Amino acid sequence: MRLMLMLSAAVLLTSCDPPVRHSEAEDxxxxxxxxxAAKVRAQVEELESRVEEIKSKxxxxxxxxxxxxxQVNHNARIANENARIENEAAAAAMTKRGACGYETVQLENGGTIYRPRQCTIADLKQ
Known part of the structure; x- marks a missing residue:
C-alpha cells in the first residue's frame, strides 16, 4: 500500500511540470x-598557441x-693545430738528440759528416 502511494505521488509530481515545447528543447x-563548441574552440586555440611556442623553441x-x-668545429681545429705543433716540436727534439739515428752527409769540399737523421711525426709512433 505504501509503495502504491509513493508511486502515485511520484507520478503526480512529475505530471505537474508543464511539458517542454519543441522550440524550447531546440533552444x-x-x-x-x-x-x-566555444569550449572546444578555446582548447584548439590553446593547443595552437602551444604548437607555435614549441615551434619557436x-x-x-x-x-x-x-x-x-x-664552436665544436672551431675548438677541434685549434686542438688539432696544437697537437700538430706539439708533434713537430717532439720530432725536432728527437732529431736533436739523435733518436732517429744518424745519416752521412757529403759536404761541398768533399768531406763527410754524420748528423742526426731528421725525425718525422711518424717516428713518434715507434
Missing part, C-alpha cells in the same frame, strides 16, 4: 552545443645547436 540544445634550439656545432 536548450543549441545553447549546450554553442557552449561545447625548436627554432631557437636548432639555432643554438648550430652555434654549438660551430
Amino acid at each position: 536548450i540544445a543549441e545553447d549546450h552545443a554553442e557552449a561545447a 625548436l627554432e631557437r634550439s636548432t639555432s643554438d645547436v648550430s652555434a654549438l656545432q660551430g
